Amino acid sequence: MKQQRSxxxxxxxxxxxxxxxxxxxxxxxxxxVRASDSRISRGTVYRNLALLSDAGEILHVKVPGxxxxxxxxxxxxxxxxxxxxxxxxxxxxxxxxLDEQVSRATGCAISRHRTIFEGICPSCAEKQEAxx
Amino acid sequence: MKQQRSxxxxxxxxxxxxxxxxxxxxxxxxxxVRASDSRISRGTVYRNLALLSDAGEILHVKVPGxxxxxxxxxxxxxxxxxxxxxxxxxxxxxxxxLDEQVSRATGCAISRHRTIFEGICPSCAEKQEAxx
DNA sequence: ATGGGTGCAAAGTGTTTGCAAGTAT
DNA sequence: ATACTTGCAAACACTTTGCACCCAT
Numbered sequence: 001m002k003q004q005r006s007x008x009x010x011x012x013x014x015x016x017x018x019x020x021x022x023x024x025x026x027x028x029x030x031x032x033v034r035a036s037d038s039r040i041s042r043g044t045v046y047r048n049l050a051l052l053s054d055a056g057e058i059l060h061v062k063v064p065g066x067x068x069x070x071x072x073x074x075x076x077x078x079x080x081x082x083x084x085x086x087x088x089x090x091x092x093x094x095x096x097x098l099d100e101q102v103s104r105a106t107g108c109a110i111s112r113h114r115t116i117f118e119g120i121c122p123s124c125a126e127k128q129e130a131x132x
Numbered sequence: 133m134k135q136q137r138s139x140x141x142x143x144x145x146x147x148x149x150x151x152x153x154x155x156x157x158x159x160x161x162x163x164x165v166r167a168s169d170s171r172i173s174r175g176t177v178y179r180n181l182a183l184l185s186d187a188g189e190i191l192h193v194k195v196p197g198x199x200x201x202x203x204x205x206x207x208x209x210x211x212x213x214x215x216x217x218x219x220x221x222x223x224x225x226x227x228x229x230l231d232e233q234v235s236r237a238t239g240c241a242i243s244r245h246r247t248i249f250e251g252i253c254p255s256c257a258e259k260q261e262a263x264x
Numbered sequence: 265a266t267g268g269g270t271g272c273a274a275a276g277t278g279t280t281t282g283c284a285a286g287t288a289t
Numbered sequence: 290a291t292a293c294t295t296g297c298a299a300a301c302a303c304t305t306t307g308c309a310c311c312c313a314t
Binding site: 062064067079081082088090091092098099101102103105106107108109110111112113114115116117118119120121122125 | 194196199211213214220222223224230231233234235237238239240241242243244245246247248249250251252253254257
């Protein structure tokens with residue numbers, strides 16, 4: 001991995017991710033960062049998000065549609081509301097035993113697994129009942 | 133859900149998915165279908181893949197990069213080789229109990245979960261050792 | 265000074281969609 | 290006859306990249 005320099009832009013991106021409790025998309029981070037410095041470009045935000053997640057400073061959550069980023073560092077499970085698109089953390093421990101099981105069963109060197117639960121969050125369920 | 137008609141194009145798409153043991157991307161299906169009928173358009177393939185997976189005839193596997201489709205119908209877990217991009221099925225039973233756990237913990241109506249294991253498959257591991 | 269970093273805009277990649285014509289029911 | 294489907298191309302959403310200049314080390 002390349003040597004990382006410390007730049008104002010990189011710091012702004014990192015701060016933007018850390019200042020949010022939800023799971024912002026790259027573009028949401030871009031919007032936030034633009035509020036502090038309107039000259040930062042999308043490319044820079046994308047590049048820095050990639051660098052920071054490679055370095056383990058933030059977590060890259062691969063959700064269909066648009067990838068998201070998370071201030072929590074370790075792997076954990078996520079919940080996606082298929083109605084409103086909100087993503088939230090789940091209070092379940094990551095199970096490394098599964099990775100070992102799969103390693104043994106397949107002969108592959110497993111580095112991790114990603115689990116996303118799909119459902120309808122309570123507020124969306126309400127809206128749907130009201131609407132129909 | 134809309135009423136489904138039976139068309140030659142739809143059948144070709146379904147056959148193409150069923151004739152493969154791997155997990156083709158929409159574009160791979162498109163290539164296959166074009167071999168039988170060179171006038172089918174990408175749009176039609178995408179539309180039919182969506183319709184068929186909505187109808188439960190095939191499974192939509194949401195892998196980062198490009199979505200894939202699977203002739204197996206029920207939900208199950210997948211393995212993604214982060215080096216060559218190959219996707220394969222895992223011989224592990226789907227655990228519906230997890231969905232209930234999350235439902236209880238969050239109050240959301242969980243419909244399913246998707247798990248993707250990431251690792252390096254044996255043949256890629258070999259190549260990497262040889263290359264370095 | 266040197267090599268990574270930045271801004272910009274253009275190009276990619278994967279997917280969806282508006283429309284007029286076609287076709288299964 | 291009706292309304293779902295198709296082919297085509299344009300549009301989309303998200304992300305990456307080439308390039309010339311900039312700046313942290």
